[in-house]
Amino acid sequence: MTKFALSPDREKHVEEILSRYPNRQAACIPVLHLCQEQNGWISDEVVEWVAARLGLSAAHVKGVVTFYTLFNKEPVGKHQVWVCRTLSCALRGADDILHHCEKRLGIHVGQTTKDGKVTLRTAECLASCGTAPMIQVDKDYYENLTTAEVDRILDRLIK
């Protein structure tokens, strides 16, 4: 096991984050985001590093990690494709979009393509109901989708 440590740039960012709050614990979620950005997921080494850096118990940090959907508890693909499936999107064809993604990528929801490029996931309401159906790819929203547009988006990711 390699020991985890944040890169110097990100480490500087931690200092700035800490300056926003009256205590160190409050930086827990933002710092975990930074770690995930670097490491791709939150391993036990990351949990221990964050705990030590912020003066928290590893149990506390682990508890936080397991509470929130967006912290990856295991390694994931290079890109995350989230298909919103909640009612407003479902009324406008989210199920078709999801099945199309599964077919195109050759995987089921929750799985990662064999080359490790894409993990397909479903999301609960992403606050994009007026522009449904939609998917989120990493940090970007793609809205008012058709299956043809989904193809174009996925092709860029897997090529």
Next chain:
Amino acid sequence: MLRQTTYLTKRYGVPEGWTLPVYERDGGYQQAKRALSMPREALVEEMKAANIRGRGGAGFPMGVKWSFMPWPPKPEKPHYLVINADEGEPGTFKDRTIMELDPHAVVEGCIIGCFGIGAHAAYIYVRDELHLSKARLWGAIKEAREKGYLGAKPFGIDYPVEVYVHTGAGAYICGEETSLLNSLEGKRGEPRLKPPFPAQAGAFGMPTTVNNLETIAAVPVALAMGGDAFSKLSDLHDQKDGGCRLYGVSGHVNKPGVFEACVGLTLRELIYDLGGGVKGGELLGVIPGGSSCPILRPDETVNAPDPKSPLHRWHGKNVLDVPMGVETYRALGTMLGTCCAIVLNKNTDIVLAMHNLMRFYRHESCGQCTPCREGSAWLFRILDRMVHGEATMEELDRLHEIADNIMGNTICAFGEGTAMPALGFLRKYRKEFEEHVRTKGKSGTGRLAL
């Protein structure tokens, strides 16, 4: 009555509308500057007169909430302003537009809000998925700080104000204010017991006001116009429900989107005049303000013979023609919520619609209280059996029982937010549910999309 306004959406669609020069061209930050030179009490009175009902769903009067803060602030107990932008209620997509298209209104609202409640720091809690919103807010904060509108002496006035963006990590429950505070403090986002209320012990154990993002963004407009004049924009001014607000409409309509109008718009106007009408046929039902609000049927009429009822003026009329207000909708047995409606047309399989939402609640229950954790899971499990044609009539009745057992037995309102819409579906579409069970699912269309 439909009266569209552009007080909150003036810069929507304007090139670079989210930048400081455009905001200042429209008179931006003049109200923050003015507020910081006002007596605090006068500011709070002005906000009370504006009758801004919380836009996050609970509809609590904002000015009254501000007045709950202990006064004067004690030096060892700093006050905090926390803005709830954890927008995640299914069907709701209004706060995101403000953050993306008019972030300076939020920052200016935060400066005024901080002064009104005696705080020197505001945290805007944005759900992590909204990356553009976070970037626009941070951009606005940076611009405002560089101009000297934030920091140690905003506008040269000795009242330090800092505004920060804080992100969650994907948990609907963090939109509940005490859960949000735990999340802000770097904990699991589990709701807290009230009391103590946030005004006594909120963020970091200090007196805190939590306001919805749209609520705070309306503050500069309300102050510029004057509280009373702002309130009188609304048809429901006499019910202390004032101003203008954002309305959203999604699902089976021809023109889904966010619109700004005076308070008192009716659902019919939202669906047909703003939303362009029902897509693909007749209306089956409308979830009026986010998925936690019980559904309304288009054939319901208002029954309010009592002259004291807030609904009496609309006695005998169709529910779609009742102005959307906090009190009117409560009296209808639903909730105004976030004013973002989900429209379902006649071809929608109502069992599938409920199944979709119950899956959401099962996923998002934080698991702290047993009735909600187990109840939401059972609601979904039985509905899943129903969708697959396996449920019995006894199980249909059991859904009522499970929902009843959640109500009132949980720490936070998520429990009611699950049980109330569940009971709404079951009571208002009983015939459809029975038919679905009897025919083992064959009576439904089996589709949500057109």
